[in-house]
Amino acid sequence: MNHASQIAAARPAAVRRRKSLSITKIIVVGFLSLLVVTQVYPLLWLFIYSLKSNEEILSGKFFALPQTLQWKNFTDAIDAGHYFQYLKNSLFVTSVTMVCVLLLASLASFAIARFRWKYGQVVMVIFLIGMMVPLQATLLPLMLIFKNLHALNTHISIILPYIAFQTPIAVFIMSGFMRSIPAEIEESAIMDGAGVLRIFRSIIIPISIPPMMTVCILTFINIWNEYILAATFISSERLKTLPFGVNSFVSQYSVNYGAIGAFLVLGALPVIIIYFLLADKITKGMVAGAVKG
Secondary structure, X not given: OHHHHHHHHHHHHHHHHHHHHHHHHHHHHHHHHHHHHHHHHHHHHHHHHHOOOHHHHHOOOOOOOOOOOOOHHHHHHHHOOOHHHHHHHXXXXXXXXXXXXXXXXXXXXXXXXXXXXXXHHHHHHHHHHHHHOOHHHHHHHHHHHHHHOOOOOOOHHHHHHHHHHHHHHHHHHHHHHHOOOOHHHHHHHHHOOOOHHHHHHHHHHHHOXXXXXXXXXHHHHHHHOOOHHHHHHOOOHHHOOHHHHHHHHEOOOOEOXXXXXXXXXXXXXXXXXXXXXXXXXXXXXXXXXXXXX
């Protein structure tokens, strides 16, 4: 009798737990669905926009499907927008920036996280302050500096600021991860006769691949679509990066909106592909740097 009463009393509690789990599941699914819609829909809308004619775009029917698919917009984007030339410049600038950021950030993070010196925290604070400096506040000083160095209208004039602005967040991510590496690994290497550079190259770097991948992807995304610095310091057509291609379709008396949409799709395509291929590495790297650090 007591056993039966215990079972009867446990049933309402189990029903309540199932109901609470169902409500929680509905809330989570609803939130994720809203997130998918807000993130994916702009990309889908842009693709549909790129396949419309100017007349359809100017008609004001933003959510209507194109009557005829205007694939010519993509050929115009590639030819008139100098897509491949600007793509080559963007790849060069982004690649050089990523390599330099990885090298500088890994060395700085190694010194901050693994060396015992009294200025380590001070240097870390300086990097954190660098994350707070707005890009717009540096335009005039950088313009004067590069003008005096005769470096305006060169890729150096945008690569150096890109490195400066991307290195602080890279140090923040990588130093947090490097603090989690057990000291016994380094002690064993030192006992075997390894020096500081050997430890850094053969032990720290291989272990730090996850946060390094995160730094690479975040740097790529941030630099790929950057326009303000490039527009300020680059004026030569042969040196311009991908965001400038949009200007090719704007003239004094007309604008080719469909080609602009197609060019934006082509410009976003490399970022989308790289992000979806390496999204799990971003998560692993961020978790490694945040939780372990």
